[in-house]
Amino acid sequence: MLADFHAHSQYSFDSDSSIESYLDADNRLLVTTEHLELHNSAHNNMDDIPDFVQINRNMAAIEEESRQSLTTVVGAEVGYSREHFQQLEDILASQPIALRLLSFHAYRDHDYIETEAHRDLSDSDYAYAYFDMVLEGVEKLGSQVQVLAHLDYPLRYRESLASDALFDQYQPQIEAILLACARQGIVIEMNTKSMVKYGRECLYNRLAELVAHLNSPEHPLEVCLGSDCHRAQDWHAHFEQALAMVNAHGLKPISVEGMLERRMV
Numbered sequence: 001m002l003a004d005f006h007a008h009s010q011y012s013f014d015s016d017s018s019i020e021s022y023l024d025a026d027n028r029l030l031v032t033t034e035h036l037e038l039h040n041s042a043h044n045n046m047d048d049i050p051d052f053v054q055i056n057r058n059m060a061a062i063e064e065e066s067r068q069s070l071t072t073v074v075g076a077e078v079g080y081s082r083e084h085f086q087q088l089e090d091i092l093a094s095q096p097i098a099l100r101l102l103s104f105h106a107y108r109d110h111d112y113i114e115t116e117a118h119r120d121l122s123d124s125d126y127a128y129a130y131f132d133m134v135l136e137g138v139e140k141l142g143s144q145v146q147v148l149a150h151l152d153y154p155l156r157y158r159e160s161l162a163s164d165a166l167f168d169q170y171q172p173q174i175e176a177i178l179l180a181c182a183r184q185g186i187v188i189e190m191n192t193k194s195m196v197k198y199g200r201e202c203l204y205n206r207l208a209e210l211v212a213h214l215n216s217p218e219h220p221l222e223v224c225l226g227s228d229c230h231r232a233q234d235w236h237a238h239f240e241q242a243l244a245m246v247n248a249h250g251l252k253p254i255s256v257e258g259m260l261e262r263r264m265v
């Protein structure tokens with residue numbers, strides 16, 4: 001079974017799952033990526049900053065109890081914030097977070113899930129502003145993160161933006177983002193929740209095609225799979241489908257060793 005590099009436990013504001021429920025016996029791995037989201041408008045504007053020291057302790061205890069060699073990886077899904085950038089940068093510099101997924105959940109201090117907050121934007125302004133922010137975030141935080149998560153996130157809340165049309169129109173911006181990721185060794189996530197639950201298989205297929213096209217020996221561009229699960233039954237969901245999709249473009253998801261080599265602490 002391929003490793004799942006995107007899972008939320010009770011340390012995330014929106015999950016009740018135990019960390020133990022994500023123990024990956026096949027890969028002898030325990031990874032969670034908890035939401036680190038400043039001024040989280042999807043959660044009463046709270047600063048959601050998990051206690052990463054406590055997660056490290058909790059994982060070490062599980063490792064000991066399991067009596068098998070287990071690699072534990074404390075991760076975060078880091079929500080980019082233009083408005084609170086300095087605070088975010090300080091947290092990333094000081095917290096023991098080994099694996100960092102970079103996400104863009106909010107624009108103008110509102111999560112994209114709050115569709116009312118972005119209703120004044122036309123489809124094209126909405127997409128343009130998003131890709132512009134992603135490129136900015138990758139350039140500013142690239143040395144602090146290892147994975148770019150769910151590139152389609154705002155599209156989950158705007159069905160009028162069709163995947164193919166969007167890809168045709170914004171390919172130069174998407175390419176610039178991928179090249180910035182390649183320069184900084186950032187892995188591109190194939191988010192299986194977006195692919196299936198939010199119906200963006202077509203977008204991820206185009207994305208995989210573009211990753212394969214831009215991948216080069218000087219600037220290798222890799223992909224990983226993430227289920228973006230908040231409960232154990234969704235862990236590794238639709239991985240066979242995602243694997244077949246990337247394989248069709250000659251890509252292989254990054255190995256566990258490859259990801260572990262990128263650990264930051």
Ligand SMILES: [Zn+2]
Pocket residue numbers: 008012014035230
């Ligand atoms: Zn979540």
Ligand SMILES: [Zn+2]
Pocket residue numbers: 077103105149150
């Ligand atoms: Zn997310």
